Amino acid sequence: MGIGRVSTATLLLLTAIPASAADAAISPGEYLIYAGGCVDCHTADDDDAIPLAGGRAVESPFGTFYSPNITPDFDTGIGAWSDDDFVDAFWEGKDPDGDHYYPAFPYTSYTGVSREDLLAMKAYLFSLDPVDKTTPEHELAWYISTRLAAGAWKMKNFDSERFVPDPDQPEQWNRGAYLVRHLGHCGECHTPRGSLGALQHDRELAGNPNGPDEEKIPNITPDRKDGIGKWSTSDIEYFLQIGMFPDGDFVGSAMSAVIDHNTGKLTKEDRIAIAAYLKAIPPHLSTD
């Protein structure tokens, strides 16, 4: 039982981690679809649901939203969309008819994603088989049941803005910031919301006691008591890969799906970038 054998064992274990999406030679667009967390929301919650054909119910304090079909079906999906239509949906929160999206579609985060990445995502979606599936209408509280209400909300709470790397921060931090704040839209669940559901950006990732599907969403800032300040970079990276907490417990809940469809499919390098960013943001106590 020499050190040589131990080291070899450790190395082999490390290499035993299943190939990430990037290693499996998938297209950049497919990788970005995973990184954007699209599959989870845009796939119905049935065992035999077709990925990305929509219909998943998302409960919120404002009612129930049903995700749309984003396969390239011409009538029920996004098959008729131009490149600009697609980019506008993410950057401006508008559909091709100019109607405002509800922020259940997290354009408030996606607005920072680059056009290049968005068009790669579109190319991947358009490479899929179109699925003819009409999804249910949203069931919302009366006061937000028109798209005009969505527009009014947007005027007050939204700025269309691309991500600009911070030259004072390392490249890894910037990559993590792009993934966490924009593509991965972590704050949509993990950042507390004020009245009418606007994200409290000054309390980034401090947890949301009233998150989607009535789940209490944890604080993931580096606060050592309320947040994940005691987690190492390796702990965070490993959690994002397989869903294991530092104490060996495994996560359930909505985060389990995020790991299956998003973070678990990223490269280790990207997960470490996310961890580096999470360790660098300001610590906050949780919202009661």
Place this chain on the structure above:
Amino acid sequence: MRHTIISTTLTLVLSAGLSAPIAAEPSAEDAYEYRESIMTALKGHAGAISRQARGLAGDSDYVANHAKAIANLGTELHTIFQEGSNIEDSEALAAIWDKPEKFAEALANAEDAMAALGEVADGGDMEAIGNAFMNVGEACKGCHDSFREEHEHEH
């Protein structure tokens, strides 16, 4: 000689304790506590394997022990969800008993994954152990997703 007497006495006392009559069915509280013990043991071994996998356990070379422990614990998983044991502190969801077939399938997945981990533990094929552990994690996560109330995790 004295040592032998003490050992013998201790053995007798312990045997007597272990062979004491056991109630037909534990109380809901006892069933819950027993389940918690098993789950705590499982997560301890999982944490240990993961730290070895990440090269954070120094020169430790006991990964096979932890893998076999998980496999052993896995064999009793189907016995620890006594109906009615989702008492106040329990995170067990009613779906465990409301959807018995779906739960049995999820449990069988976990037991199979844990057994598979045990089967490769002794072979020295560390790649196989790593892959088997990933499958165990997947099974744990799958079951927790549908059948456990997500609690506030101690950080």
